Amino acid sequence: MAVPLTYYLALSAALFAIGVIGVLIRRNVIVVFMCIELMLNSVNLTLVAFSAFLGDIAGQALVFFVMAVAAAEAAVGLAIVIALYRNKQTVNFDDINILKW
Amino acid sequence: MTAEPLLFLFLAAFAVTTAVLMIIQRNPVMSAISLIGNFFCLAALYLMLRAQLLAVLQIAVYAGAIMVLVVFVIMLLNLGDEIKLPVRFGFRRTVGVVLGFGLLLELTYLLLFTPETAEHEMLHADAPLIGTVEAMGTALYSQYLFPLQLTGLLLLAAVVGAVILAKRRLP
The missing domain is CATH 1.20.120.1200 (NADH-ubiquinone/plastoquinone oxidoreductase chain 6, subunit NuoJ)
Known part of the structure; x- marks a missing residue:
């Protein structure tokens, strides 16, 4: 007996929802950043699952590119966090309001 | 199995x-x-x-x-x-959790009522063949060559951007 596709999609949906909850309730910029990584990963799981169940390599190639973009995003995002901390001495979302109207 | x-x-x-x-x-x-x-x-x-x-x-x-x-x-x-949230922020946590669970419900609803996904009970017969380094490499360097090179450009831009952003500002 094998694991059907629906199970993988359900796990992926659960991980994505947990990532969304994390983004909404946490205020530490770095933790919010990690929640975004979690959401990216849950989408990757969906793509790999579809790729394996449909026998199509396009999904796995897309996951490869998502990983490259995530690495670039991590580098730039963490550089922004460092620049922010240097200017405001905080990584708390509620204290960062220079773009708030 | x-x-x-x-x-x-x-x-x-x-x-x-x-x-x-x-x-x-x-x-x-x-x-x-x-x-x-x-x-x-x-x-x-x-x-x-x-x-x-x-x-x-x-x-x-x-x-x-x-x-x-x-x-x-x-x-x-x-x-x-x-630090712990003050009481007046408590409602934000509730709203966040409610919205997250709403999203989860929507996703599971879509999953349960899309008949096409339930048809896939087993891995595709080709699944062990497409995940190998050989198959991925062939696909990336032929079919996806242009996106692959764009990825290299993106990583270069990210490196330059990260260095400029995190650099200590000169007086």
Whole structure:
């Protein structure tokens, strides 16, 4: 007996929802950043699952590119966090309001 | 083959547990460690889906490079525990959890009422063939050559951008 596709999609949906909850309730910029990584990963799981169940390599190639973009995003995002901390001495979302109207 | 559903259930439970631990822990280092556990779980799931190359990349790129960067920044900024929310922010937490569960309900509704997904009970017969380094390399260097080169350009731009952003401003 094998694991059907629906199970993988359900796990992926659960991980994505947990990532969304994390983004909404946490205020530490770095933790919010990690929640975004979690959401990216849950989408990757969906793509790999579809790729394996449909026998199509396009999904796995897309996951490869998502990983490259995530690495670039991590580098730039963490550089922004460092620049922010240097200017405001905080990584708390509620204290960062220079773009708030 | 009978061990596969058990393995899946174990990995899924571990993945969800580590994800929940990541968002409820106040200490960012503990959050990062939970997320690394989650990434290892996903790598194991990729192996169950016969995606060998992506499983290795998941550990090398995500659990390796990206999380080392995150932990390094946490250490550099010397972050402590997140302070407790004042009472007036309590409703925001409620709204966040409600919205997240709403999204989960929507997704499961879509899953349950899309008949096409239920038709796929078994892995495709070609699944062990497409996840290998050979098949992925052939696809990336022929069919996806242009996106691959654009990815190189993107990484270069990201490196330059990160250096400029994090550089100490000259007086």
